[in-house]
Amino acid sequence: MESTSQCDHVRTQRETMVRRQIAERGIRDERVLDAMRAVPRHEFVPESFRQDAYEDHPLPIGEGQTISQPYIVAAMLEYLALQATDRVLEIGAGSGYVTALLSLLSSEVYSVERHAALAVLAESTLRRLEYRNVKIRVGDGRQGWAEYAPFDAILVSAATLEMPPALFAQLREGGRMMAPIGPPSSQELQLIRKVSGQPDFRILEGCRFVPLVEGTVDSR
Numbered sequence: 001m002e003s004t005s006q007c008d009h010v011r012t013q014r015e016t017m018v019r020r021q022i023a024e025r026g027i028r029d030e031r032v033l034d035a036m037r038a039v040p041r042h043e044f045v046p047e048s049f050r051q052d053a054y055e056d057h058p059l060p061i062g063e064g065q066t067i068s069q070p071y072i073v074a075a076m077l078e079y080l081a082l083q084a085t086d087r088v089l090e091i092g093a094g095s096g097y098v099t100a101l102l103s104l105l106s107s108e109v110y111s112v113e114r115h116a117a118l119a120v121l122a123e124s125t126l127r128r129l130e131y132r133n134v135k136i137r138v139g140d141g142r143q144g145w146a147e148y149a150p151f152d153a154i155l156v157s158a159a160t161l162e163m164p165p166a167l168f169a170q171l172r173e174g175g176r177m178m179a180p181i182g183p184p185s186s187q188e189l190q191l192i193r194k195v196s197g198q199p200d201f202r203i204l205e206g207c208r209f210v211p212l213v214e215g216t217v218d219s220r
């Protein structure tokens with residue numbers, strides 16, 4: 001259990017993170033800023049990195065994966081412009097941090113993670129912190145989650161050379177997908193809208209994500 005003063009300390013760190021790393025860099029969406037003020041990011045990183053949880057960079061979360069830098073997460077969420085009624089598909093739950101933010105910003109979140117060990121840990125963290133409108137499964141996210149399609153929005157947290165067609169197929173008409181696209185040396189965030197059944201691509205900004213890899217891993 002955290003004492004009251006530890007709680008105050010992380011809340012202050014989180015406020016500072018939102019102001020300096022996110023609001024001052026141009027993110028204006030109040031719903032996104034509020035969600036980032038609310039989700040206890042330190043609960044999603046391994047014990048040994050907790051003191052760095054509110055720093056301006058990615059952190060290791062095990063299995064060779066990382067929790068993304070707070071700013072890039074905020075930018076992706078702002079571009080997605082989620083409505084409280086949206087049903088969202090996330091690819092790459094990792095620690096579950098972005099899943100928690102999506103839980104506050106939308107009505108239902110479905111998340112696919114290829115590493116069973118990460119999926120289990122993310123699920124238990126989300127349950128402990130009482131994020132209830134979330135389902136996680138172990139699988140190859142390039143196939144999406146057809147059972148719950150179509151989705152209003154899809155957020156892909158790992159980089160791919162091309163937009164996975166199965167994901168686009170699971171987007172509703174008018175829906176939007178945010179994904180890092182390109183090789184490791186030159187990825188860019190792209191916002192893809194489904195307009196008359198066709199993808200409409202908008203290139204946003206450079207980024208660097210771990211790759212979207214085929215298949216699943218169970219190292220438990």
Ligand code: SAH
Pocket residue numbers: 061065066067068091092093094095096097098099112113114115118139140141142157158210211212213214215
């Ligand atoms: N958003 C996460 C960080 C994601 S890192 C967080 O907040 O912690 C990218 C994640 O995508 C990793 O956990 C990785 O295991 C997962 N991943 C990579 N390829 C995948 C695939 N094909 N299907 C599902 N998950 C995948």
